[in-house]
Amino acid sequence: MDAAKRLNAENFVFFNPRDGYQSVLQRQFFRDMSHMAQLYRMAAQYRDKIGFRGQLLIQPKPADPRRHQYESDAMSTMHMLRHFGLDKHYKLYIKPAFARLTSRPYEHDVYMAAAYNMLGCVDASDSWPEFNGTSDICAQDMRDATLVMKCVLEQGGLQQGGFTLGGRVRRESTEPRDLFHGHIMAMDTFARALRNAARMISDGSFSRSIQQRYSSFKSGFGERVEMGNMTLDDCEDFVRKNGEPLHQSSRHEHYENMFNYYISPPRQ
C-alpha cells in the first residue's frame, strides 16, 4: 500500500482466491470470514494512517483453487462487508466472466454491485459461456459487454480507475501479433459496447419502458408501499376496494428485440 500511494494508484485490489474451503469438515466459516474482516479493518486503518487516497477494492471469485471461495460473488462479499461494518471502505472489482461460474449471466455481478452502489472497477475479459471454468479469453462478445457498459454509464461511470484488460491469448496462439489482436479485440468490444450503451440511454426507449413498468409505484398506494408506510391490513383494504392488480406483461421479447436493434442496427 505504501507503493500504491507513491504510484498515485487509483485503486488497490484484494484478490483472495485461497481464502475459502476445500471441505466443510476442516474450516470454521464464520471465524475465517471474521479473520478476513480483521485484515480489511487493518488495511482501511493503514490507508487512513498513510493518507493513501485510492479506492480499496475486493475482487470476488466463486472458486478455484479452493472448492469455494468465501468472497464468492458480489452479494456474498457485500454481505461480509456489511456484517463486519466495512462497506464504507470497500467497493467491488467485478470480473464479469466469474458470474458464469455460478451459472449467472455475464453482466450479473456488475448490476448487483451497482445496485448497492458498490461497483468500483470492471475486468474487461470473458470466459467461454458454456463452460464452468475460467478460460480468460479476450473479450469478444459485444452483446454481453453492452449490458455491462449500460450499467456503468447509468451509475455515472467508475469514479476511480476504469476497466482492466484481463484476457489471455490461447495456448496455441504463439506469435507476438496474437497478443495485439487479442487486446485490440477486447478494446473494440468494450468500445463498441460503450457506444451502443450510450445510444440506448440517450434514446430513452428503455428508460421509458421501465418507468412505464414501475408506474404503479409512482403515486398512490404503490408509492406509499415503496416509502414503507403501509401494513398488510392496508394492502388488504386496498385490494378489497380496488380488486387484485391487473397482471401486465413484462414484454421480455420486446425488450430483447429493442436491444438487438442497438447491438446490430439493420443494414443492407
Add this chain to the structure above:
Amino acid sequence: MDAAKRLNAENFVFFNPRDGYQSVLQRQFFRDMSHMAQLYRMAAQYRDKIGFRGQLLIQPKPADPRRHQYESDAMSTMHMLRHFGLDKHYKLYIKPAFARLTSRPYEHDVYMAAAYNMLGCVDASDSWPEFNGTSDICAQDMRDATLVMKCVLEQGGLQQGGFTLGGRVRRESTEPRDLFHGHIMAMDTFARALRNAARMISDGSFSRSIQQRYSSFKSGFGERVEMGNMTLDDCEDFVRKNGEPLHQSSRHEHYENMFNYYISPPRQ
C-alpha cells in the same frame, strides 16, 4: 398467516422463485429488492400484531422460473435482510440441493446460513449432483446428508420445526409403493446421517483437529488479531521479530479419510 397461527405452525415460509429477472434490461434490481423488503417488513409487523409465534423463513433458490432469483442463495438473502434491517425477523429455509445449481457442494448453504446464525429449517431432498437443475430426487446420499446433520447438531439443532421431506419419485415410478420407498429412503438417509454426525461429534476427532488447526488464534498475537486490537504496523513488527509463520498442511486427505471412516466403518 392467520391460518398459520390457528394451526400453531412452527414456521412460515416465503418462497419467491418468481421474484427475479429474465433480463437486466427490464428490471431495477435495488428497487425490486427494496419492494420485497417492504413485504417482509409488513409481514413481520403483521406477525407481531396477531401474535403469531412461528419463525418467519425465506427459502432461497438460484433461478427458475426466472433467469435469476434475487434471493438466490444464503449469502445473497442474508445480505438483503441485513441491508434492509430485517435480519432479526427472518431465518433461512435451506434446500441443500439448490446449492448444486450454483456449482457449490450440497451442504454449502446449510453451513453458510448457520455461520451467521440464520439456519431455520432444512429440506431433506436432493438433485442429481452432476446436473445444474432441480431434479428433486428423494434424498439418497448419506455422505452429503451427514455433512448437513453435523452442521445442524453443532448449532444445537433447529429451534422450531425440523426437516421437511421434499423429494419426488421419478416419472416412471408409477405405483403407490414407490412413494413409500422414496420417503423411506430419504428418512433413512437423514437418520443414518444423524447417527454418523453424532458419532463424529462425540468422538471429538474433528473438533480436536480443527482446534489444533486454529490454535494460533488462541493466544498471543493471533488472539489479539482475532479480537480486533491490531494494526498492520503491529503485524509488521510481529513478523520482523518472529519471522513469517510456518505454513502448516491443511491435511485435507486426513480429514476426508476420517470422514469415510464414519460414513462406512470397516467391516468384514
Add this chain to the structure above:
Amino acid sequence: MDAAKRLNAENFVFFNPRDGYQSVLQRQFFRDMSHMAQLYRMAAQYRDKIGFRGQLLIQPKPADPRRHQYESDAMSTMHMLRHFGLDKHYKLYIKPAFARLTSRPYEHDVYMAAAYNMLGCVDASDSWPEFNGTSDICAQDMRDATLVMKCVLEQGGLQQGGFTLGGRVRRESTEPRDLFHGHIMAMDTFARALRNAARMISDGSFSRSIQQRYSSFKSGFGERVEMGNMTLDDCEDFVRKNGEPLHQSSRHEHYENMFNYYISPPRQ
C-alpha cells in the same frame, strides 16, 4: 408416418427424451439401445413399404426427463446409428441450445453432425447460455446463430425442410403481441445470421485462412499422410531428414476479430 406421407412432410422426427436412464442400476444400456435400433429399423422398413419420401430424423437431447438420454448428442446418436447399421436411413435434427447442456458451444452439434454429413434440420431457438437447462428462449444471439448458418451454407443447405422455430415466450409475457415479438426476434436473428454467414463465405477470408492453415496437408508428406499411405517409420524418416515441423500460431484472436467484423461492421 401414414399421416406424414399424406401431408407430404419433408421430415419425420423421432424425439425420445424418455429413452434413457435414471440410474445405471436398473437398465441394460446396450440392450436398450439395440431395442431403439429395432424401432428405427422397422420404421425405415415401413417408410420404404409405404413409399414415404420424407427424411427420417432423430433429435438428440442430453437429459431431461431422464438423468441421461441415450441419444444424448450428435456423436452419441451417430455412434448408435452406425453401430446398428442405420446411418443411411437417418439424419439428425439438431437443437443447438441442447449443446449448452453438456457444456459445449451453441453451434457444436450442428458442426459435428455436418462433419459426418448427417445434419438434416436445425431448431432456431436458444437457452440461456450460462445455465445447464432448457429455457427455450426465442433465439436472440446473432453471433451464435451466424456460426450455425455458416455451417449450413457450407454444406449446401438443408436438403429437405429447413429451420423450425422452437422458442417460447417467458412466463410473464402474457399478451398475444409478445408471441409475435418472440417469433420476429428469432426470425430476424437467423435471417441476419444468414446474411452474415453468406458474406463471410463469399469474401473468402476465412476459407483462405483455413486453407493456409492446412496447407501442409496439400502436398508432399502431409498429403500422403492424409491419404493413408504412411507408416510411423515413414514419419520418423521424414522428421530425421526435415526436422520437427515448425509450430505455427493458430491465430485464434485474428479469427475472432474477423468474425466480429462480420457480426458488427464498424459504423459511426
Add this chain to the structure above:
Amino acid sequence: MDAAKRLNAENFVFFNPRDGYQSVLQRQFFRDMSHMAQLYRMAAQYRDKIGFRGQLLIQPKPADPRRHQYESDAMSTMHMLRHFGLDKHYKLYIKPAFARLTSRPYEHDVYMAAAYNMLGCVDASDSWPEFNGTSDICAQDMRDATLVMKCVLEQGGLQQGGFTLGGRVRRESTEPRDLFHGHIMAMDTFARALRNAARMISDGSFSRSIQQRYSSFKSGFGERVEMGNMTLDDCEDFVRKNGEPLHQSSRHEHYENMFNYYISPPRQ
C-alpha cells in the same frame, strides 16, 4: 511404443487433450478427426510390426485446454473409431471424473464403454461433483466407486492392466504424509467398492429385478422384436390383438434403497 514393448506394458494410452478446437471458425472437424485416425492406423500398424502385445487405449476428455476435445467422451470416441474402422484395435481408458464435465454421472462413461465392449482401463480418481472442472481429488466417494466396480465385475474385469490412481492432494496439503493419506483413501474407496459390488452381484437381487423388468423380451413377441424379425405392421397387429402393454413402474426408489443397503448396511 518400443519402450512399452521392452517394459512389457499391458496398456499404451493415447491422451490428446490438445486435439480439439477453440473455435469452429478455424478448424475442419472431419479433416482433423481423419488425421487423428491416420495416427491411430499407423500406431496399430506399428504395434503389429514390432509385436507389441499391449492394449492400445484412448482416454477421452471433454475439454481443456481446448474449448472442445474431439475425443470428448466414450460415445464420441467410439464413433470416431468405428467410422474410421479402428474399433478392433483400440479400447477406452475412462476417467470417470471427466463425465462430470459434461453433466453426466461419475460412472456414466464406464457403463457406456462397457456396453460396447470397449472398456479397457479405469482411472480411480474424482473431481468435485458440483463443479464443471477437473479438480483431480483423490477418490473418496464409495457410492460412486461401487457403481464403477459393479460394471467392471459384470464384464469380467479389465483384461489387461487395471485401475490407475490419478488423484492429487490439495494445494495446501504440504506434508509427505498427505500423499499417503490421499492414496490410501483412493485405494480404500475402490477396495470397499469392489466388495460392495461383489456382494451386490452374488446376492443376485439386482439381476433378478432387472431380469424381471426385461422379461417381456424373453419370449413371444418381445423376443421376436429383439431378434429383429418384426415390422411395424406386426407391432400393430400385436397391439390390436393384445392391447397396449401395461405400463410397469421402474421402481427407481426401490433400486436406490437396495443400493444404499449395500453401500451402508444397517448397524447399531
